[in-house]
Amino acid sequence: MTEPIRVHLRVPGTAPMPDLMRLLRSIEAAGFDGAGILDSQMLSRDTFVVLGQAATNTSRLTLFPAVTNPFTRHPAVLAGAIQTVEEMAPGRVKFVIGTGYTSASTIGRKPATLAEMRACIGIVRGLLAGESVDFAGIPGRLGYAAKRRIPIVMAASGPKAIELAGEIADGALLLVGFNRGIVERALEHLERGAKRSGRRLEDLEIVWAVRVGTAANTAEARRLARP
Template sequence: MENLNEKIKADIRVPVGLSVPEVVEFIRRCEAAGFHGVGVHDHHHSGRDVYVTLALAASRTRRINLYPATSNTVTRHPLVLAALANSLEEVAPGRTFLTLAPGFLSVESAGESRASLKKLREYVLAVRRLLAGEAVYSKGTPMRLRNRPRRHLPILLTASGPRLLQLAGEVADGALMLVGLHPGSIAAARRYLRIGAQKAGRDPQELEEIFIVPIAVGDREEVRQWPRKWFREGQPWMEYPSRSNLRWLREAGIDLPEGLDPRSISGDLADRICEAFGLFGEPEHCAGRLLRAREEAGVEHVFLFPAHDYQSGYQMPMAELEAFERVMASRLG
């Protein structure tokens, strides 16, 4: 963890919800607003490619970190991922990295199943070795990159459950993790990272931690209705992207059964969930909640994940950008 005297690094999720040139202009606004980084989702079914978008954004920005959030190892072969990562590093040296996961909407839209933990482990290690200049065998065929990054290019696992967190500690450079902001939840998540690191004989202190933080900026009473909504039919918002959210809420003293109709959640309970899970309210409140998370749990790097459902997932996070620009950036240092 970093020195608590330093500012909180804040990244934001940006969808490819507009044409690629328009998304690039939005990313330029994020840089001007003071964001540390931008993660763009890797959704093939959008008809727009994340790496093309990131490369163009890299050529139009100077400082901001740029990365896919998140690529999967099902629809992209490890050799392809390694080549994409190296290509992006050549355009934006020192300000990019990979985030990988078993897959969700992109895999689903391609009619495929998510990668098993065994396969994900194998593919993450393959990408790491390729980026390090090593040969990797695929069905008996040796693969090697002719060109590779001059520096160690980090690979983080996007993790929302204990097994993925352990795997991140074992084979990745850290985790982009959705575990909430409650100190009890964060302590539990860090235990799983530590278990994985120790299994591989690694130092847990060397792992990068980026906390995925759901955010909804606006009138407090209105935005704190999110836990009472559906992400899509049959999937409560609180179980997106997985039911692991409920595990971390239990660590925060909030016990919700799986499959609970979100409409049965009371206003008071929704308020408690929002306070434990993310940033919900006016910009001043959101900034203050992050500062408290730093003091209580050493949170130093966050990935702001604007609250959305299945239909609104491609809307540009304009309200969050403006709130950060006007209030949050100065409050966070």
């Protein structure tokens, strides 16, 4: 049976919190399936604070950071943050992580490496599962891990990143556009990564990032939709 297509919106946390909550309530009322909150510390309100408030202001939306990274917060902090949000919205939360874009450039650093991505996702997954994780020889365990499954989705655009997402994540947020040839190659890389961990492409959640511009006329909408 074919899975239904779900539509989520990414929300930049650039407005005051009361306005953000009104927007999130309207997104839910309009019938969208989920909302992701931008994680860029110099541009947006704190992602996990917004997600926590969103959990109490909505009842159905899937909620997630869009997209967090491995370096502005320690992996243990990330695990604790998403676990806390999940307690407020059980079954409605997923963890979306990438290498960082404006979260890196605005503080003068480069995006995370794929090795850092692998390490961070491994730590977060282990902590959320209630497992003990080694921190430079010190074992650590998330004392309040609920052990409920929180899907981990990795944002990726290049071939190596897409393969890593297929290998270690529960899904991939693909930022590759919609050219048929590029889409087919992206899926090939995702499947190649999935096979490394004994999985199929069908076992993964696949999310396609779509840039949209909304305006009173077509020309302005196209301008807004440009990268």
